[in-house]
Amino acid sequence: MTAIPQISADTLANMEKQRRRARVSSTFRYSLLIIVGLIMVYPLVWMFGASFKTNAEIFSSPSFWPKEPTVQGYIDGWQTSTPYTFAKFFGNSMLIIIPKMIGTAISCTLVAYGFARFDFPFKKIIFSTVIATLLLPNVVTRIPQYLLFRDIGWLDSFLPLWVPSALAGDAFFVFMLIQFLRAIPRDMEEAARVDGANTLQTLIYIVVPMLMPALISVCLFQFMWTMNDFLGPLIYLSSVENYPISLALKLSIDTTEAFAWNQILAMSCLALAPSLFVFFMAQKYFIEGISTGGVKG
Amino acid sequence: MGGDSKYLGLWYVAPYVIGLLLFTAFPFVASFYLSFTDYDLLSKPEWTGLDNYKKLFTRDRTFDKSLKVTLTYVFMTVPLKLAFALFIAVILNYRLRAIGLFRTAFYVPSILGGSIAIAVLWRYIFADTGLVNMMLEGLGFEAVNWFGDPENALFTISLLRCWQFGSAMVIFLAALQSVDKSLYEAASIDGANKWQLFRYITLPLITPVIFFNLIMQTVQAFQEFNGPYIITEGGPLKSTYLLPLYIYDKAFKSFDMGYASAIAWVLFVIIMVLTSIAFWSSKKWVYYAGDKRS
Numbered sequence A: 001m002t003a004i005p006q007i008s009a010d011t012l013a014n015m016e017k018q019r020r021r022a023r024v025s026s027t028f029r030y031s032l033l034i035i036v037g038l039i040m041v042y043p044l045v046w047m048f049g050a051s052f053k054t055n056a057e058i059f060s061s062p063s064f065w066p067k068e069p070t071v072q073g074y075i076d077g078w079q080t081s082t083p084y085t086f087a088k089f090f091g092n093s094m095l096i097i098i099p100k101m102i103g104t105a106i107s108c109t110l111v112a113y114g115f116a117r118f119d120f121p122f123k124k125i126i127f128s129t130v131i132a133t134l135l136l137p138n139v140v141t142r143i144p145q146y147l148l149f150r151d152i153g154w155l156d157s158f159l160p161l162w163v164p165s166a167l168a169g170d171a172f173f174v175f176m177l178i179q180f181l182r183a184i185p186r187d188m189e190e191a192a193r194v195d196g197a198n199t200l201q202t203l204i205y206i207v208v209p210m211l212m213p214a215l216i217s218v219c220l221f222q223f224m225w226t227m228n229d230f231l232g233p234l235i236y237l238s239s240v241e242n243y244p245i246s247l248a249l250k251l252s253i254d255t256t257e258a259f260a261w262n263q264i265l266a267m268s269c270l271a272l273a274p275s276l277f278v279f280f281m282a283q284k285y286f287i288e289g290i291s292t293g294g295v296k297g
Numbered sequence B: 001m002g003g004d005s006k007y008l009g010l011w012y013v014a015p016y017v018i019g020l021l022l023f024t025a026f027p028f029v030a031s032f033y034l035s036f037t038d039y040d041l042l043s044k045p046e047w048t049g050l051d052n053y054k055k056l057f058t059r060d061r062t063f064d065k066s067l068k069v070t071l072t073y074v075f076m077t078v079p080l081k082l083a084f085a086l087f088i089a090v091i092l093n094y095r096l097r098a099i100g101l102f103r104t105a106f107y108v109p110s111i112l113g114g115s116i117a118i119a120v121l122w123r124y125i126f127a128d129t130g131l132v133n134m135m136l137e138g139l140g141f142e143a144v145n146w147f148g149d150p151e152n153a154l155f156t157i158s159l160l161r162c163w164q165f166g167s168a169m170v171i172f173l174a175a176l177q178s179v180d181k182s183l184y185e186a187a188s189i190d191g192a193n194k195w196q197l198f199r200y201i202t203l204p205l206i207t208p209v210i211f212f213n214l215i216m217q218t219v220q221a222f223q224e225f226n227g228p229y230i231i232t233e234g235g236p237l238k239s240t241y242l243l244p245l246y247i248y249d250k251a252f253k254s255f256d257m258g259y260a261s262a263i264a265w266v267l268f269v270i271i272m273v274l275t276s277i278a279f280w281s282s283k284k285w286v287y288y289a290g291d292k293r294s
Helices: A001-049 A071-078 A086-117 A123-135 A142-153 A159-166 A173-181 A188-195 A199-228 A230-237 A245-256 A261-281 A283-293 B009-036 B051-058 B061-093 B099-112 B116-125 B131-138 B150-162 B168-178 B181-189 B194-221 B226-231 B243-253 B257-283
Strands: none
Touching: A001 A261, A001 B061, A001 B099, A001 B116, A071 A086, A071 A261, A086 A123, A086 A173, A086 A199, A086 A245, A086 A261, A086 B009, A123 A173, A123 B009, A142 A230, A142 B009, A142 B243, A142 B257, A159 A230, A159 B009, A173 A199, A173 B257, A188 A199, A199 A245, A199 A261, A199 A283, A230 A245, A230 B168, A230 B243, A245 A261, A245 B116, A261 A283, A261 B099, A261 B116, A283 B099, B009 B116, B009 B257, B051 B168, B051 B257, B061 B099, B061 B131, B061 B150, B061 B168, B061 B194, B061 B243, B061 B257, B099 B116, B116 B150, B116 B226, B150 B226, B168 B194, B181 B194, B194 B257, B243 B257
């Protein structure tokens, strides 16, 4: 009888010690996360603040808060040094992104459906090329692609920038949709087939609605990557009137950086705005998409 | 599905097959061919055999430099980024409050990181009188010449990639969250400490994801272009002149398509050799739970 209270006192002390240790380490974890979080986010916050600073102030204080806030950077930057305003370049970006997103969504759905639901000759070989393309560095195909588009007269147009994607050229998305489809049970599709729907009807009315979350992820990633794409437009587009935002930004660095940092920062903020907006609108699709398919970036 | 023609599936994958042949397979073969030619866009490609490769490996000092810089960049950036991503993912995996908030904060740079705007920002915050140096001086340290000094420039560029650790982290986090908790309990009862739990349970179980991230990040790091192109333009003294920049200059500035293709193929072979080593070695260190192996 006498031993029992003693043991529980020991245990209590032990538990107390453990609890304290847990508290210390959780404080440590939070502090670490907050510090890392600040390092991650502060450059962006600073950029946003600095875009409202005067030129003289940008390189004079590490604070993000502008002392004499001004929107001059936005006004001047928007005009650009070209005959066009930034609106034109945003428009061009959209003219690339929208066909690319739609084309990707449609073609990748068809292809993923084909792979996930049918058996056909050479399926194994064709599927293995999806994986191979996933790992194939673009750098090795870029030059002949350029020559091909030159020969069919597509240079300085938006076509080279979206047509390959509209033919399910982004193996990553095909792969992601296949993974997603494999996880969806086929009962509903089979029921629809029994009721006389053909495979295309089944795809449109049964599969696509279930595939929606994954398709949204696909569109969102395509949006971001195309917004960020620089090398493609750099190679294929030559006249300023066709420039998307990424090239326009590079152009404004080349022409105005010597004297107008605030303009460049202001336009950089605007260039990031669409991606940030889309990201915050649809965060959960990103996290889900990235966890099902894995992702580059 | 029973009654359909066995070719029906082929119709669905037809767009992919057409795209593959036109925009991947044909260019792939063509670039191999071009790498043995001299082609300046004006006249037809002229077969020169191994000349391009001979020149690359014997006389081209720029290539030597660029290759060295590229390998340094990849071997510096990829482990740093992955280790950091895993470290943060492990911390986030403790049941913390506001995990969503942190995950977002860490992930946003990956979304934006590849853009020109961020490369511009990088120039500004690491400028001589930029944000980072102002902060260092405020804390009493000496300012660092981040881009001007060839010793530092590559490191500054690779920081930009490490800053984008978020996507790798989200993948790690998803894997960590799927580890069966009862394994930890069982091992704890047997007296394992936290480090042992991580080393002998967590780490083996997430090796497939480590492997995936390793491959993807390596392939991408070898192809980095935007950062050095915008921030340092390959300089100073070619200390950030990665191979993709060299290929771009050769192909689209000097229009030396044959030679550029040869460089691209060397880069491709390096990537392939490294990936093959990773795949081959994966049998020894990547753990696949029983039936999941496929």
